[in-house]
Amino acid sequence: xxKALIVCRKCGREVPDGRFCKFCGNPLETEEHIAVExxxxxxxxxxxxxxxxxxxxxxxxxxEFDIEVDxxxxxxxxxxxxxxxxxxxxxxxxxxxxxxxxxRQALNLxxxxxxxxxxxxEDLKIHFDATKIRRAELSDFDSKLKMEESSERLAxxxxxxxxxxxxxxxxxxxxxxxxxxxxxxxxxxxxHELEALVKTxxxxxxxxxxxxxxxxxxxNRLEAKHKIGDISDSHYESSKRHIERSIRILDGGFRxxxxxxxxxxxxxKA
Numbered sequence: 688x689x690k691a692l693i694v695c696r697k698c699g700r701e702v703p704d705g706r707f708c709k710f711c712g713n714p715l716e717t718e719e720h721i722a723v724e725x726x727x728x729x730x731x732x733x734x735x736x737x738x739x740x741x742x743x744x745x746x747x748x749x750x751e752f753d754i755e756v757d758x759x760x761x762x763x764x765x766x767x768x769x770x771x772x773x774x775x776x777x778x779x780x781x782x783x784x785x786x787x788x789x790x791r792q793a794l795n796l797x798x799x800x801x802x803x804x805x806x807x808x809e810d811l812k813i814h815f816d817a818t819k820i821r822r823a824e825l826s827d828f829d830s831k832l833k834m835e836e837s838s839e840r841l842a843x844x845x846x847x848x849x850x851x852x853x854x855x856x857x858x859x860x861x862x863x864x865x866x867x868x869x870x871x872x873x874x875x876x877x878x879h880e881l882e883a884l885v886k887t888x889x890x891x892x893x894x895x896x897x898x899x900x901x902x903x904x905x906x907n908r909l910e911a912k913h914k915i916g917d918i919s920d921s922h923y924e925s926s927k928r929h930i931e932r933s934i935r936i937l938d939g940g941f942r943x944x945x946x947x948x949x950x951x952x953x954x955x956k957a
Contacts, residue, residue: 885948895941909926
């Protein structure tokens, strides 16, 4: 017989009745105790307040990107783009270091334009420092997708079930049934959650592909304007670098999302 489910006052999840919450470890209160204190409405209010506070904190700490994707929330988009941009930033830093080393070698040449080279080196130093600051900002951002977190939770429950089966011979039959029922209830909830998140992820994947086509059109428009003389060479080169960099970051984000979806689907199949 399944245990009654109660709401943990700490994390807000429904869990089997017992002494402690199986998710956060907080001591549980029975439905009778909660009814006596008449705290049901306060609990809902507190949970909503906590969720709002967390969302506000996350919004404040989100790194900024100049890419927006229809149908994808800012935090999830920032999650994949931040990881992708970190790869691009590392490539940028490697390129800056190579250019700086080349300038140092050129300064040793007899006929080198030292003023020009030093000016170029100073520009590279500014770019290098700005890139390091951006890298630090993105590195500090907690960039896990909800799909990844849900997949990890389901995988942990699957591992728990496997371990339970291993020790089954040493357990009392009632204890085994009780533990197995508890794990299966959790697995069902996490599986349902993950299936929904995978579905959402696939919708995001289509939206990212659509966004890439949009950016490619912008690049094509830029090239057309340059060829007919509407914009200068310097404006064209600068804008082209910016757009191509956005495409690199977007492509990286697409690959990351693909990997997360694939991993989640493997977890669901297990």
